[in-house]
Amino acid sequence: MDFSPVLAYAFDWLNLLLRWAHVIVAIAWIGSSFYFVWLDNTLTPPEDKALRDKGVGGELWAVHGGGFYNPQKYAGVPPKLPAHLHWFYWESYSTWLTGFALFTALYLFNAGTFLIDKTVHDWPPVAAIHAALGFLVGFWLIYDVICRTLGKGKHGDAIVGACIFAVVVFASWLACQLFAGRAAFLLVGAMMATSMSANVFFWIIPGQRKVIASMKAGEPVDPVHGQRGKQRSVHNTYFTLPVLFAMLSNHYGWAYGHPQNWLVLVLIMVAGALIRQFFVLRHKTEVAGKPAPWAWAVAGVAVLLGVIVWLAPQPQPRQAAVPSETPAQLFTQAQAVVQQRCVLCHNAQLANKGVMLHTPDLLQSHAQQVYQQAVVLKAMPMNNATQITEAERALLGRWFQSTQAGQAGPKSSP
Numbered sequence: 001m002d003f004s005p006v007l008a009y010a011f012d013w014l015n016l017l018l019r020w021a022h023v024i025v026a027i028a029w030i031g032s033s034f035y036f037v038w039l040d041n042t043l044t045p046p047e048d049k050a051l052r053d054k055g056v057g058g059e060l061w062a063v064h065g066g067g068f069y070n071p072q073k074y075a076g077v078p079p080k081l082p083a084h085l086h087w088f089y090w091e092s093y094s095t096w097l098t099g100f101a102l103f104t105a106l107y108l109f110n111a112g113t114f115l116i117d118k119t120v121h122d123w124p125p126v127a128a129i130h131a132a133l134g135f136l137v138g139f140w141l142i143y144d145v146i147c148r149t150l151g152k153g154k155h156g157d158a159i160v161g162a163c164i165f166a167v168v169v170f171a172s173w174l175a176c177q178l179f180a181g182r183a184a185f186l187l188v189g190a191m192m193a194t195s196m197s198a199n200v201f202f203w204i205i206p207g208q209r210k211v212i213a214s215m216k217a218g219e220p221v222d223p224v225h226g227q228r229g230k231q232r233s234v235h236n237t238y239f240t241l242p243v244l245f246a247m248l249s250n251h252y253g254w255a256y257g258h259p260q261n262w263l264v265l266v267l268i269m270v271a272g273a274l275i276r277q278f279f280v281l282r283h284k285t286e287v288a289g290k291p292a293p294w295a296w297a298v299a300g301v302a303v304l305l306g307v308i309v310w311l312a313p314q315p316q317p318r319q320a321a322v323p324s325e326t327p328a329q330l331f332t333q334a335q336a337v338v339q340q341r342c343v344l345c346h347n348a349q350l351a352n353k354g355v356m357l358h359t360p361d362l363l364q365s366h367a368q369q370v371y372q373q374a375v376v377l378k379a380m381p382m383n384n385a386t387q388i389t390e391a392e393r394a395l396l397g398r399w400f401q402s403t404q405a406g407q408a409g410p411k412s413s414p
């Protein structure tokens, strides 16, 4: 008995469940992180003297779900530790754990299919896997050194920001020279997201533990822990939108498949960071009663519009069917192409994404999907593993249009 369809099915479920879990915990993480950034920027000094005497530096009032809330932030540490203190770290850790598991199941386990595009860089899967892991670890190490060494002085934050940006640009360029476009985009996102979680794991949470240990020991609290945690937390804020774009980009072949795909990635990430900056500043201007910092949002949207215009396809004349090609002939030819270029990965034993193309009926019933993936998006064959030619793609296009022409109504010619 052949178990491979069952295994493939089980694997698809693993993929689906991990992805589901990953999105859920990521929403919890980014949601709480957005909430605290908003909270921090929206607090106002308390009017009540009793609160000020208690050490409260900022408070706000909010209504949500029918209840009234009054969060208060202490200027320093509270005079005594409460019995129940809520921590926020499992959101971050579980996002990283599910994300890394998904990355392993999809990209590392199938490195030959997903990580490698032989037309970009032809190398063995083992080497590509090591390089991918190297990106995750390497970026963290470099980023961490930059934060620790360059963050001092008046322009420390700006210098750190500029250096991180330069490293992200370089990493994006390098990833796109080494990996399949789809994998490269995801990897750059994963590398930044890994550093976001590492910030929580190595700096923010340990810093908070040290503060609490000092409080329990009755020792003075070193403010450096708070400052370091804040620095990393701010970086995480600006990484969020770029990372989310990188995570979603794998659905859009025209973005990661562009010849200058690294620049596409960098520009969209810049747009994300600019838009995030607008929201961060807007919380503050709103409290201060000042006009919203629209320039940031406009800049972010302008960059996005620029990319949209840049990537727009050149309008192509509708491919007129060569008179000698009847729909039946086109179908026979299309079938031959699909047999040679697609069936390897789409058959009864191996049906990626449940798509099977090994019989004429199956091909007919998937005509729209085949056209989408092989002609419009050029996402298939995966990383062009079977070396389909442009002429063959064009043939698939003509075949698809011949099937549409038949459905569009009665034929005009007798």
Ligand code: HEC
Binding pocket: 113, 338, 341, 342, 343, 344, 345, 346, 352, 353, 355, 369, 370, 371, 373, 374, 380, 381, 382, 385, 386, 388
């Ligand atoms: C080297 C293996 C391989 C080859 C060759 C290949 N595919 Fe695929 N195909 C895949 C994989 C892997 C997926 C699942 C991609 C994913 O998970 O996003 C897939 C998915 C698809 C899908 C579903 C896409 C979706 O997101 O719904 C279609 C349609 C498809 N392929 C069509 C084709 C066509 C047409 C060809 C030939 C021109 C082809 N494939 C050649 C591996 C391959």
